[in-house]
Amino acid sequence: MEILMKNSLPLYKQIIMDLLEQILDGELRPGDRVPSEHELSSSYRVSSITSKNALTELAEKGYIIRIKGKGSFVNSAEALLNIPDFTHTLQQRIVMKAKTIGLIVPSMKTTIDQQLLNAVEMELAPTEYILAISITRESQQLESASIQKFRESGVSGLIIFPTEHEMYNEEILKLNLSDFPFVLVDRYLRGIRSSCIYTDNYDISKLATLHLLEQGCRHVAFLSPDSHNTVTSDRINGFQDGLYEQGMTVLPENLCMIPLSVTDPAEKESLILQYLKSHPGIDGLFCVNREMAKYAAHLMTIHQLWNRYRIAAFDYPDDHRISYISQDIGQIAHNCVLELIDSIQNGRKDHHIVVPARLVPAHT
Template identity: 40%
Template sequence: MEHPLYKQIQNDIRRSIQSGELPAGALVPSEKELAQRYGVSQITSKNALNGLVEEGFLVRYRGKGTFVREQGSSEGPQPRTDTKKTIAIILPTMKTKIDQQLLDGLERYCAEREYDLLIRISRESQEEESRAIEQFRERGVDGFLIFPVEQESYNDAILRLALDRVPLVLVDRFLKEIRTYSVSSDNFEGVREAITGLLAEGHRRIAFLSPEITNSVTDERAKGFEAAFLEQGLPIDKRLWCLLDLDTIQEGHGPQEVLRFLQGCSDVTAVFCVNAELARYAHNAMREIWPATEGKPQLAAFDDPDIEDIPYIRQQPDEVSRRAVGLLSEQLDGKHEPRREVVPVQWIWPE
């Protein structure tokens, strides 16, 4: 009678251990490698390895892999690895000033703790983000600092990191469904304060420009906008909302869409943009629609768009970086108390 596939995997590994082909302390092929070798799912290969761990043949080390246990040892062999920790940093882009400041801060605070770094730019590709996570896991990194791409849902690779309790901190995002470590700016309160400030200046018809609401950041910023109106008992006109789909932005059609939108609501008195890139699109569109200063709407943004006399919400990227590395260090020390930390922001109105 033919054995189940997971049994075949287990029998082959046992024979390799008994023959000395896999000596004590040797790294066993990963779940992914075994799945490819035997033509099975990773669930099957994972179950095979878990069974050998329970039998005492193997021992797992989080973030490093599965190793042959030294028989007679209660702790098993230590994997052949340096004591210095290696951290993977994955960011979606390096286009904005905030991206650059975050990477600078993360690198600096990791260097202070003498962590080695591996850095990957996913270029807003969820597939590249997943590939980077899998490659870094196979290399045995000790922890992850991830700024996820803007997509409708987080990829499975991030969810698996969280569920497997791999040391992980999400930067500028958080998972609503799964408890994990994350650090982000106070997106809700920042936008609420900004819109409250515009309302105090007498603006009522305020346009709202944002990428489509697909993640925790865009969701919180939209809710902050709504909260400012609701707190003062004012109606929210969603016809003044321009939500650009991610493909439009990534394909370079954002400026045309913003121009088209603002041409269709020329009676607005203020325009709020949820990021600096959209603020620059709006600024250029407004110069075309309102060539004279008189009658031109007040432009405002989340993050400094480097446009003179534009009020904006200032983040603290260095503090976000400091807290993120601190939370990762906590996990590397063996503690696991997932939580979200929120860093205050400041509404800046140029004098």
């Protein structure tokens, strides 16, 4: 028996949920013997009182019957269908499990989030699957809860866009260990085997850095939140290697990393301005994402600095004076859906698929 511990629940509730999942999935059928108190205590490494409480509650709610001297057994199908919670959950699972893919995203605020949702929906439209969505609001706790909820609902597979600063998630590791079909989008998580679909962050960051140098920049700064996820790491490596290739030394002062503890946009913008003032030699900015580009563009405008700096940025086509990197969200979504459906139907392969991006030069 696979044990998926719901850490926020009392131990006896965890046992109840696992036994109910087995009944709902048909692993335990009406009339089947349910593991005894002793067997549950051994499997879950809990006291006999805990396992007894679990079986007692299942019996009180009508899921099982207990026969003295014989054991506990799943109640009849007729009795189970008379339990409102059981009937509702069963119907929900039948619908969800048959043809549903869950999409877990950190927000719906950015253009990338919105483009990804639209593209995934378009890719799924001609298939037999429907889409269910959960927004985590950049909370790893909510992400874990979404994974648990989708699994309990019986979805066929998951597309997960991890939270921005995520390095590791135990629930994703559990998906891995149980061979549940899932795909990570936008990034990979070190140490977790999975299929991942993401932009070629290293190569395009190196190309954008070389582009700034070709435009005459001699001291380029990397502007980013102080995150250590694989997206930021790959982009920093591309940036640094672009400088190295031109014989330039990469110094700590080339990195302007905004602390994650700073959440106020005005404060972030103020920190960037302080950095520029304290490093007057900087003449180029590489912005790791749209947010950083937005702050930089605003500073250039209000302080009349456009003639002093060249800027390259991810996902910022809003200003013709900024060279921007265009990610192929449509291709990423296409690969996500193909990879996940293949995993659902034929078993997981755990591929890393890297999608090229395009650099659009500024028009000065």
